Amino acid sequence: MNGPRTHSSGSSSHKILVAGAGIAGLSAAFRLQRAGYDVSVLESASHVGGRMWTEEAEGYRIDTGAAMLPDSYHQMRRLIHDAGLTQEVRPSGNVYGFLRDGRIHRFGKRLPLRLLTTRLLSARSKVRLLRLAADTRRLSDRLSFRDLTTVPEADESCIAYTDRRLNQELFDYLIEPLSTNYYFAPPDELSMTHVYLAAGSALGTGYFNSPDGVAFLPRGLARHLDVRHRTKVLSVEESGNTVVVTYTDHAGGEHRETVAACVIAVPGPQAAGLWPAMPAPMRSYLSRLRYSTCLHVSFGLSARPREPAMWIFVPRREHPGGLGLCLDHNRAPGRAPDGKGLITLYWPTHTSEKLYDLPDPEVTARALRDLDRLNLFPGLAQRIEMTRVSRCRPCVPLTHPGSIAELNDGLRSLDRSSRIVLAGDYFSFGSTNAALTSGEIAASRLTVTLEAQQPNRPG
Numbered sequence: 001m002n003g004p005r006t007h008s009s010g011s012s013s014h015k016i017l018v019a020g021a022g023i024a025g026l027s028a029a030f031r032l033q034r035a036g037y038d039v040s041v042l043e044s045a046s047h048v049g050g051r052m053w054t055e056e057a058e059g060y061r062i063d064t065g066a067a068m069l070p071d072s073y074h075q076m077r078r079l080i081h082d083a084g085l086t087q088e089v090r091p092s093g094n095v096y097g098f099l100r101d102g103r104i105h106r107f108g109k110r111l112p113l114r115l116l117t118t119r120l121l122s123a124r125s126k127v128r129l130l131r132l133a134a135d136t137r138r139l140s141d142r143l144s145f146r147d148l149t150t151v152p153e154a155d156e157s158c159i160a161y162t163d164r165r166l167n168q169e170l171f172d173y174l175i176e177p178l179s180t181n182y183y184f185a186p187p188d189e190l191s192m193t194h195v196y197l198a199a200g201s202a203l204g205t206g207y208f209n210s211p212d213g214v215a216f217l218p219r220g221l222a223r224h225l226d227v228r229h230r231t232k233v234l235s236v237e238e239s240g241n242t243v244v245v246t247y248t249d250h251a252g253g254e255h256r257e258t259v260a261a262c263v264i265a266v267p268g269p270q271a272a273g274l275w276p277a278m279p280a281p282m283r284s285y286l287s288r289l290r291y292s293t294c295l296h297v298s299f300g301l302s303a304r305p306r307e308p309a310m311w312i313f314v315p316r317r318e319h320p321g322g323l324g325l326c327l328d329h330n331r332a333p334g335r336a337p338d339g340k341g342l343i344t345l346y347w348p349t350h351t352s353e354k355l356y357d358l359p360d361p362e363v364t365a366r367a368l369r370d371l372d373r374l375n376l377f378p379g380l381a382q383r384i385e386m387t388r389v390s391r392c393r394p395c396v397p398l399t400h401p402g403s404i405a406e407l408n409d410g411l412r413s414l415d416r417s418s419r420i421v422l423a424g425d426y427f428s429f430g431s432t433n434a435a436l437t438s439g440e441i442a443a444s445r446l447t448v449t450l451e452a453q454q455p456n457r458p459g
């Protein structure tokens with residue numbers, strides 16, 4: 001049998017490989033290439049984007065992973081600008097609905113005013129809610145998409161926080177739906193840091209999106225880059241002033257390439273598997289990191305329901321296990337043909353796990369039963385002209401209480417001058433913007449390291 005083909009050229013001192021063409025890897029690659037390095041991205045799938053992807057189905061456009069892009073994603077807006085993609089985005093829907101007793105209570109940009117007048121919550125709960133507003137405000141300077149370790153005192157479970165500061169009604173109609181249907185995480189497994197971030201950055205803000213789907217961004221970045229599809233990274237090892245990356249190409253051939261540096265931008269547990277010499281505390285954090293699972297079903301409709309919300313939270317109190325309903329045609333332009341509608345039902349982790357391996361027709365039948373039971377859109381079943389099931393595993397990191405201390409230990413164990421750096425959505429609240437930001441941080445850290453170790457900068 002032939003051994004791996006080895007590649008090591010004179011140019012290896014300026015060559016950087018990025019493992020993974022999700023938004024973390026692509027943003028790292030884009031910034032490194034702009035800094036003058038010769039970058040290639042190795043991606044095991046046949047397309048870029050990872051969990052930031054859009055599929056076409058019978059004239060409908062389905063965002064299979066990430067869907068919402070709030071205006072608070074400043075790093076993403078800057079990258080869109082720098083990659084010349086500004087023309088591709090426009091303002092999009094921003095109205096969230098919360099279901100209670102069969103009625104949808106809506107919240108848009110003017111959140112504080114609506115909270116005063118809404119009948120979703122009792123007067124007593126509204127007064128209690130001021131505590132959450134005050135706590136979020138107090139932490140807001142330190143809550144960031146870069147790093148959650150800056151708010152260690154906020155790392156308690158949503159349930160513990162509710163017991164300490166809120167009440168049962170706020171738990172049932174705000175905290176639980178946010179946890180279960182925004183992060184797909186059970187509230188006892190989600191750190192409150194995520195709720196503060198959602199409260200501070202996703203509710204009461206504007207949103208943007210592209211008519212071409214969220215994949216416009218990974219596709220747009222990839223147009224500037226050398227991406228090798230169906231290329232799976234097997235291991236990454238630092239050796240003196242070089243890094244050796246072993247991978248299989250699209251034809252199954254094994255290669256060992258010697259380069260100046262490598263960014264590992266794959267989900268946490270996989271990253272731990274690729275880097276045998278990863279410092280133990282970081283390895284322990286990443287290999288134990290759990291992700292939520294999400295199963296969702298999209299229905300293309302011959303006519304739109306009259307509901308204006310882009311997303312409806314259905315709390316557990318209103319439906320067993322709770323769920324999220326996305327009205328994609330309200331969420332972003334271009335998701336359904338003119339006059340038609342697109343609705344997606346998202347199950348939380350617990351239900352998604354139970355249904356995940358069932359055949360599509362059974363999953364669809366269950367989704368229809370759930371919609372029927374909610375009875376929000378009478379006659380909907382007769383308007384369905386397209387159905388699509390999407391399975392997402394991993395979905396988003398379940399940053400459980402206590403994990404921020406573990407992440408902190410992990411980060412401190414990393415050698416800041418290493419030629420291997422990590423990027424991904426596990427440094428802050430699991431989102432495209434956190435992944436993108438981590439990619440940019442990885443790029444700037446590598447640039448500093450390489451400039452210090454090889455002063456003849458490229459470019």
Ligand SMILES: Cc1cc2nc3c(=O)[nH]c(=O)nc-3n(C[C@H](O)[C@H](O)[C@H](O)COP(=O)(O)OP(=O)(O)OC[C@H]3O[C@@H](n4cnc5c(N)ncnc54)[C@H](O)[C@@H]3O)c2cc1C
Pocket residue numbers: 019020021022023024025042043044045048049050051052064065066067068069231232233234265266267270294392394395396423424425430431432433435
């Ligand atoms: C259902 C769902 C809904 C979401 N909703 C939102 C939302 O509304 N807003 C938001 O901001 N975020 C949302 N997210 C989260 C967001 O999509 C992710 O946090 C983000 O896209 C992660 O990007 P990443 O680059 O870190 O990882 P990924 O996108 O997972 O990219 C990793 C890439 O590495 C590749 N890879 C893996 N192993 C290897 C290997 N050995 N060799 C080479 N390549 C490899 C994978 O194929 C993949 O392309 C959602 C996610 C899901 C699943």
